[in-house]
Amino acid sequence: MARLLIIGGFLAVVFWVFSIVDCAAQPATRHRGVSKSAWIAIVILIPVIGGVLWFALGRRRRADGEGERLRAPDDDPEFLRSLSRSEQDARIAQLEAELARLDDENDGSTTDPRP
Template sequence: MARLLLIVALVGAVFWVYSIVDCALQPATRHRGVSKAAWLVIVIVLPVLGGILWFVVGRARRSAVQARRAPDDDPEFLGRIGTVSDQDERIRRLEEELAQLDAESDDDRFRAERDPGTKPDATPPAPGTEGDDDARGHRGAVG
């Protein structure tokens, strides 16, 4: 009787360790119900019962987990991206925004950095900030 009890304890310990390792090594996408960490706690705290629960309830079958597809292989994604005219409109708006940004960057202060031959307009500094900028207009910089 003692041998049988020892064998059952040994099989239970091996099953417990196997279920801990299996739960820890499975990707998070194959854990059902609760998070991976919660399953690990369940399997560790409830040695044999936790392992049985893990294999019956918590472990998703490999076939049940959907393989990730590239966007161009996913019909749902392709249906959501819109028509060519929507994309053309989006590109046109982005080009307009870039043109506006370029026009704003043509400010005289920045032109001097791009074109060394031009001088920036002399604008008076704000009150209380005289002497805080270096020769390049960087506040607080020395030299």
Template sequence: MTRALLILALVATAFWVFTIVDCAVQPPTRHRGVSKPVWILIVVLIPVLGGLLWLLVGRVRRSAIAARRAPDDDPEFLGSLGAITDQDERIRRLEEELAQLDAEDDDPRWAADAPGQAAPGTPKAASPDAPPDPPVRPADGDDERGQRGAVS
């Protein structure tokens, strides 16, 4: 009888050590339920029952982890191909709008050096929606109050 209890204690100790090590070396993505440190505490503080809980509840089997697939084998990827064509259509429309805006920029009415425009350096007539020109500071660096430097 003593011999059976000794063997049972030895097996329980080996199982306990095995589950502690197994729980500690598993990546956090393979833990279910609670976090890795909590599982380690459960396994250490409740020797045999904690180990059984770890193996039955906490550990995610390798076969349960989704294997990576090539894109043409992945149904989710194949289903998202319709969304990609929608994005391509939006990009095509935006490129057309940009091309139209570029064509407007090439319009001679908008060019600064177009014929009929004033030469550079001559004052131009202000349009009603144009912002006013900033005030001109005196050449010696003083502002209108006779102070030099930053205006506070």
């Protein structure tokens, strides 16, 4: 029985500390109801119940689009729509010319390792 109380107390302290850190680390816009400092005080003064209240009531979920991952430009449909066809063709031509120039530079300096 004593082991269960020790393990339960340890888990309660870990949950309490995690709740405090999570509440303090969230931006002020992600707190519901009362202010950030009030939530921190609630979590500190009412250890386990305050943490449960924080996760159940106080922590706002990410708004739509707020947690959206950043995309590379070639994966972003809005960016691709913003490009005109002539810009794309000019960029492709520029890259092909640069690649051809690099190939020409490498052709003169490479030696064939075969006898």
